[in-house]
Amino acid sequence: MNVVVSTHQGVLYNEEVDYVVVHSDTDGEYACLKDHVPVISVMDTGYIKLVKGKDEFYVVIQSGIFEFKDNLAQVLVQEAMIGKTYESAKSHLLSIRQERLERNRKESTDFTKMEQELRENIKTTKAGSL
Numbered sequence: 001m002n003v004v005v006s007t008h009q010g011v012l013y014n015e016e017v018d019y020v021v022v023h024s025d026t027d028g029e030y031a032c033l034k035d036h037v038p039v040i041s042v043m044d045t046g047y048i049k050l051v052k053g054k055d056e057f058y059v060v061i062q063s064g065i066f067e068f069k070d071n072l073a074q075v076l077v078q079e080a081m082i083g084k085t086y087e088s089a090k091s092h093l094l095s096i097r098q099e100r101l102e103r104n105r106k107e108s109t110d111f112t113k114m115e116q117e118l119r120e121n122i123k124t125t126k127a128g129s130l
Contacts, residue, residue, distance in 0.1 A: 001034050001071040003050060005059050005080055012080055013050070013059060020073055021049040022066050038069040047086055048075060057082055060089040062097075 003020060005013040023029040024046040032039060043064045050057040064077030081096065083089030121127075 001032070001073060003048075003073045003075070005048070005075040005077065005082075007077055007080055013057075013082055015050075015052070017050045017052045019051050020068075021051070023047050023049070032068045032073060034071055036068055038067075040065070040067045043077075047089070049086075057084060058086040058089045060086065060093045062093065 001017060001019070003013060003015060003017050004011060019031055019033040021029060021031045022041065022043070024041070024043045026044050027041065030039075043061050043066055045063070046061050048059045048061060048066070050059065059075070059080050059082045061075070061077050062079035064075055064080070067074045079093065079097070081089045081093035083092060
């Protein structure tokens with residue numbers, strides 16, 4: 001069976017695997033093997049365990065949709081990170097999210113500062129007044 005994991009930034013994973021285990025924090029867990037009946041489910045947070053021979057990989061999911069049909073598992077997610085263990089994938093995703101949050105806070109602070117400077121300059125130069 002083939003598994004394709006995609007985010008808005010592109011394809012994160014596209015490979016053949018033996019089976020997948022889908023785990024959603026709110027809806028529980030189920031597995032899909034080759035020739036499984038079609039399935040579609042919404043995932044809030046959770047992970048997908050990808051098993052290929054003796055190798056296991058984990059894709060930690062943040063808000064997504066899982067669909068399995070004709071031996072093709074398609075996963076469309078808002079955010080995801082892949083790792084050899086669940087813990088490594090989750091910690092990497094959390095660190096990236098934290099970095100993004102800090103960057104957004106800084107940009108927001110910078111924007112607020114620039115807006116204040118612009119208002120002061122308009123007031124000082126009396127721009128817009130006759």
